[in-house]
Amino acid sequence: MPHIFVAGASRRVGFETVKRLRASGVTVSCFFRSESERSRVEETGAAVTIVDAFDGAAVGAAIAGAGQLDAIICTLGGKPGDEPRVDFPGAKHCIDAAKTAGINRFLFVTAIGCGDTWDTLEEKAQQFLGPAIKAKNQAEAYLFSSGLDYTVLRPGGLSDDPVTGDGFLTQDVGVLGTVTRADVAAQLVRCLESDKTKGQVYQVLDRNQLRTATPFVEMVL
Numbered sequence: 001m002p003h004i005f006v007a008g009a010s011r012r013v014g015f016e017t018v019k020r021l022r023a024s025g026v027t028v029s030c031f032f033r034s035e036s037e038r039s040r041v042e043e044t045g046a047a048v049t050i051v052d053a054f055d056g057a058a059v060g061a062a063i064a065g066a067g068q069l070d071a072i073i074c075t076l077g078g079k080p081g082d083e084p085r086v087d088f089p090g091a092k093h094c095i096d097a098a099k100t101a102g103i104n105r106f107l108f109v110t111a112i113g114c115g116d117t118w119d120t121l122e123e124k125a126q127q128f129l130g131p132a133i134k135a136k137n138q139a140e141a142y143l144f145s146s147g148l149d150y151t152v153l154r155p156g157g158l159s160d161d162p163v164t165g166d167g168f169l170t171q172d173v174g175v176l177g178t179v180t181r182a183d184v185a186a187q188l189v190r191c192l193e194s195d196k197t198k199g200q201v202y203q204v205l206d207r208n209q210l211r212t213a214t215p216f217v218e219m220v221l
């Protein structure tokens with residue numbers, strides 16, 4: 001069975017990913033900051049380390065100390081108004097730790113608005129999300145030049161609704177809408193299982209929650 005490390009696993013996409021991996025018997029180790037969430041995550045059978053992702057040495061120790069790992073999934077994210085934002089330093093520390101520990105596979109959740117999807121966002125969203133997107137762009141660029149086998153998933157707006165099974169991946173830009181966090185987790189696990197996704201960047205959306213009529217092609221993995 002593979003052993004996967006999830007950075008940012010206390011809630012939402014990270015926690016949904018942990019639950020999905022554990023349900024299929026995958027060994028999971030993870031970190032986050034909130035001691036209050038530890039027991040809930042440990043109940044899934046995942047091994048938890050409490051770490052602040054701003055602390056590069058602590059991130060390195062958590063990843064090196066997890067044992068033999070097959071991949072790292074980074075779902076770290078800051079809240080609007082956070083200063084400094086965790087997005088870039090947190091991801092950078094995970095990428096550096098992956099390289100040091102010799103873990104080549106790295107999956108990263110950013111957002112629509114990054115890279116060539118900036119123009120997909122409406123002006124109001126660009127203003128609101130600008131600082132977050134800037135930090136995530138920095139993190140994506142660091143990952144692209146890392147030499148790791150990366151896959152980047154850029155979700156549209158996230159909801160906490162139950163999984164729909166209608167989440168999909170596309171490399172076409174200009175498509176906007178929402179997707180549940182549970183469906184993003186499902187797509188992360190699909191990407192983990194497909195070598196085709198190495199070196200690729202995808203937008204993640206729900207085919208029944210689109211707000212644009214822009215044509216797109218769904219990726220078949």
Ligand SMILES: NC(=O)c1ccc[n+]([C@@H]2O[C@H](COP(=O)([O-])OP(=O)(O)OC[C@H]3O[C@@H](n4cnc5c(N)ncnc54)[C@H](OP(=O)(O)O)[C@@H]3O)[C@@H](O)[C@H]2O)c1
Nearest residue numbers: 008009010011012013032033034052053076077111157158
């Ligand atoms: N909100 C949206 O509509 C939207 C849309 C597209 C993409 N995204 C992005 O998608 C990703 C997942 O979002 P989400 O809403 O599911 O999760 P989230 O609420 O942003 O949670 C992220 C995780 O990161 C952890 N974290 C944050 N700062 C940390 C730090 N300094 N050290 C260690 N852990 C830290 C949090 O745990 P603790 O707080 O317990 O440490 C949590 O487990 C994020 O990158 C987000 O920006 C969000």
